[in-house]
Amino acid sequence: MYDSLFQSLYDVFNNYIHLEEDIELIYRAYLFSREKHQGQMRRSGEPYITHPVAVAIILAHLGAGPNTLAAALLHDVVEDTEVTFDDLTKLFGEDIATLVDGVTKLSKLAFITEPSQADNHQKMLIAMAKDIRVILIKIADRLHNIRTLESMPSDRQVRIAQETLEIYAPIAHKLGLFVIKAELEDRSLKYTEPNRYFEVSRLIQSKKDEREKNIENIIENINELFAENGLHSYEIKGRIKNIFSIYKKMYVNERSFEDIYDLLAIRVIVDKVEECYQALGIIHANFTPIPRRFKDYIAVPKPNLYQSLHTTVLSNDGTLFEVQIRTKQMDEVAEMGVAAHWAYKENKVYSKEKEQFEIAQKFKWYGELLKMSEDVDDSTVGSKEFVESVKGDILGANVYVFTPKGEVIELPKGATPIDFAYRIHSDVGNKMVGASVNNKIVTLDYELKTGDIITVRTSKNSFGPSDSWLKIAKSNHARHKIKAFLNKRNADTLLLQGKDILERELSTQKLVTDFNDEFVKKNFSKQAIKSVDDLYIEIAKNNISAKTIAAKLTGQEIDKDFYLHKQMEKATRNLKATSETGVIVEGLTNPQIKLANCCLPIPGDEIMGYVSKQGGLVVHTTNCPNNSSLDLSRKIEVYWAEKIDRKFPALLKIVGRSTPNFLFSVVTAINASNVPVAEMNSQATQSLETTVRLKILVENLPQLEKLIVNIKKISDVYSVERDYR
Numbered sequence: 001m002y003d004s005l006f007q008s009l010y011d012v013f014n015n016y017i018h019l020e021e022d023i024e025l026i027y028r029a030y031l032f033s034r035e036k037h038q039g040q041m042r043r044s045g046e047p048y049i050t051h052p053v054a055v056a057i058i059l060a061h062l063g064a065g066p067n068t069l070a071a072a073l074l075h076d077v078v079e080d081t082e083v084t085f086d087d088l089t090k091l092f093g094e095d096i097a098t099l100v101d102g103v104t105k106l107s108k109l110a111f112i113t114e115p116s117q118a119d120n121h122q123k124m125l126i127a128m129a130k131d132i133r134v135i136l137i138k139i140a141d142r143l144h145n146i147r148t149l150e151s152m153p154s155d156r157q158v159r160i161a162q163e164t165l166e167i168y169a170p171i172a173h174k175l176g177l178f179v180i181k182a183e184l185e186d187r188s189l190k191y192t193e194p195n196r197y198f199e200v201s202r203l204i205q206s207k208k209d210e211r212e213k214n215i216e217n218i219i220e221n222i223n224e225l226f227a228e229n230g231l232h233s234y235e236i237k238g239r240i241k242n243i244f245s246i247y248k249k250m251y252v253n254e255r256s257f258e259d260i261y262d263l264l265a266i267r268v269i270v271d272k273v274e275e276c277y278q279a280l281g282i283i284h285a286n287f288t289p290i291p292r293r294f295k296d297y298i299a300v301p302k303p304n305l306y307q308s309l310h311t312t313v314l315s316n317d318g319t320l321f322e323v324q325i326r327t328k329q330m331d332e333v334a335e336m337g338v339a340a341h342w343a344y345k346e347n348k349v350y351s352k353e354k355e356q357f358e359i360a361q362k363f364k365w366y367g368e369l370l371k372m373s374e375d376v377d378d379s380t381v382g383s384k385e386f387v388e389s390v391k392g393d394i395l396g397a398n399v400y401v402f403t404p405k406g407e408v409i410e411l412p413k414g415a416t417p418i419d420f421a422y423r424i425h426s427d428v429g430n431k432m433v434g435a436s437v438n439n440k441i442v443t444l445d446y447e448l449k450t451g452d453i454i455t456v457r458t459s460k461n462s463f464g465p466s467d468s469w470l471k472i473a474k475s476n477h478a479r480h481k482i483k484a485f486l487n488k489r490n491a492d493t494l495l496l497q498g499k500d501i502l503e504r505e506l507s508t509q510k511l512v513t514d515f516n517d518e519f520v521k522k523n524f525s526k527q528a529i530k531s532v533d534d535l536y537i538e539i540a541k542n543n544i545s546a547k548t549i550a551a552k553l554t555g556q557e558i559d560k561d562f563y564l565h566k567q568m569e570k571a572t573r574n575l576k577a578t579s580e581t582g583v584i585v586e587g588l589t590n591p592q593i594k595l596a597n598c599c600l601p602i603p604g605d606e607i608m609g610y611v612s613k614q615g616g617l618v619v620h621t622t623n624c625p626n627n628s629s630l631d632l633s634r635k636i637e638v639y640w641a642e643k644i645d646r647k648f649p650a651l652l653k654i655v656g657r658s659t660p661n662f663l664f665s666v667v668t669a670i671n672a673s674n675v676p677v678a679e680m681n682s683q684a685t686q687s688l689e690t691t692v693r694l695k696i697l698v699e700n701l702p703q704l705e706k707l708i709v710n711i712k713k714i715s716d717v718y719s720v721e722r723d724y725r
Helices: 004-013 020-036 050-061 066-074 085-092 094-108 115-128 132-147 154-174 178-192 194-206 208-228 243-252 273-286 328-336 338-342 352-362 364-373 417-424 426-430 476-489 491-508 517-527 532-540 546-553 560-573 662-672 701-712
Strands: 234-240 264-270 309-314 320-327 398-402 408-412 432-437 440-442 454-458 593-595 607-611 617-621 648-657 677-684 689-698 717-722
Touching (some): 004 020, 004 050, 020 050, 020 085, 050 066, 066 132, 132 154, 132 178, 178 328, 194 208, 208 234, 208 320, 264 273, 264 328, 273 320, 408 417, 417 432, 417 454, 417 476, 426 432, 426 476, 476 491, 491 532, 491 546, 532 546, 662 701, 689 701
Parallel strands (some): 264 320
Antiparallel strands (some): 309 320, 398 408, 432 454, 607 617, 648 689, 648 717, 677 689
């Protein structure tokens, strides 16, 4: 009945699709695609129709429904033939046409190619999907392309393989498609780093027989142990880790091939959750577990729903191997990820909305994606924001916008055209006089939305940014560039102000001392000040005291004890008692909240609330040393407010070499960061080390981390770490 090509697809989907109308739909899509691609050939010399059929077969192995398989067969007809979106809608319905349109738009995206933008690419691909099936079709499309990459020119091989590693493999991982992810990685590595690919492959093959024998012996041993302990219903599989995974451990993590513990992996599949732990107990009782190598992803699943017990053990003959233990259902999710929940079932009434809802219920990150998508304008390129999972890398939502050329730019939530202009180039921002969004003129404080296409209007005669732009810009990058421009433009004014301040100080001290650039370099090179003019500017900006310069000119040293005393007085004046904690408890408008003294949480820390016996709420960091002693039943969820107008105490412990200037250097670095000091004590040891403990006031975690980085730059400092009581 069918030709051999369609039969190869039919043989796969016929395992779960049996309704005649569904089969007829898929076959119509195949015939239409074959007709429209007639005469088109792939670089390999095969008829082009072989590609969409191969993509559909990949999706059929994932249990894709009829509409998805039809869309896979049709996914290139709009881009490569005269067929239009309206044609597909009339012939196959709106759902299939929309899927094809989504894949087509995704294919046309021009992505920024810097390695640092890889995360943006991943998020943007998800954000572009109006429907999760679009992403799955695109991943299947990329998988077949990477399988047939040898026919491409070498430069395109590398570009496509690199994009696959940066974009598609991580997305497959995010969706839990681990088998596809591993194949994408291995095949891509062969083109991006062929020498290392073949080196790892050679190492794997060099003792292949020995490893396979080891796996057989281990499985036989485990079978005997399970039988002795009454565990009968299970399945055991053995495998060797994929090439890319070993490559990362060897060349990224700099480990030798022999030191890779989980090179051999045994997978135990049982019927019930309790049998997972029973199997684990048997294995740990008969093999030597490697410390810190046990992970319980059953109790705490990964954001992509992956569940399994992982442990690495040592056999009696000295062989190290990893054991993964899970149920059949967990194994299905581990192999197919989101597709395990999305797989087509004929006895289930299908609707895109219901499917999206069910996936959102299981994937928290996808639920957030659906919420964000409600704000996307349908007249744009159809993108929607991608939000990392709750345990992912990003704490808040981002906005993804386009340049007129189709490049994707990631900006913070609430970003404006000013942020966009400076992300393109600082010169574009400095010469900006206006902006258009989606071909409509907007004000500079317009809040950009995902999918917006921004055009920046510039002028050579522009006066440049004003101080008000600092309040409009939301990104640190833009604010930094604006400040740099304003400082440069105001340099002459600052220079005159600084010169006047210094001359008045010298006059007060009745000093008539001339100095030059050499004097400045000799005394202030550590502050990156190289000229007299630079020095005047730093004086005007209050970064350098005129008294310090006067002391240098007369050869006097500043009384460091007096200086420290003054700094402590200044810090004490900055202390301000407030009952505002900046912590929010959902459902409560005026809760009694206290920040724990043991860990002193600050905005940016992961936090948890603990209901005290007195009825108040104490907020701890999630890594507080005292958490293990708290009653779990009293813990509740809390989170930081978006805008907090206060400073928070934090403790620092600084250890360094005992020198006369050590304490002075530390305090100077702190004051240069504009961070008040509330308490300070230092203690010297017989080993010529000084330990300084500080209580400082900071706005948030990024400010504290920046301060730590600055303190670490001091040559005499050995370590800086956050302290706890």
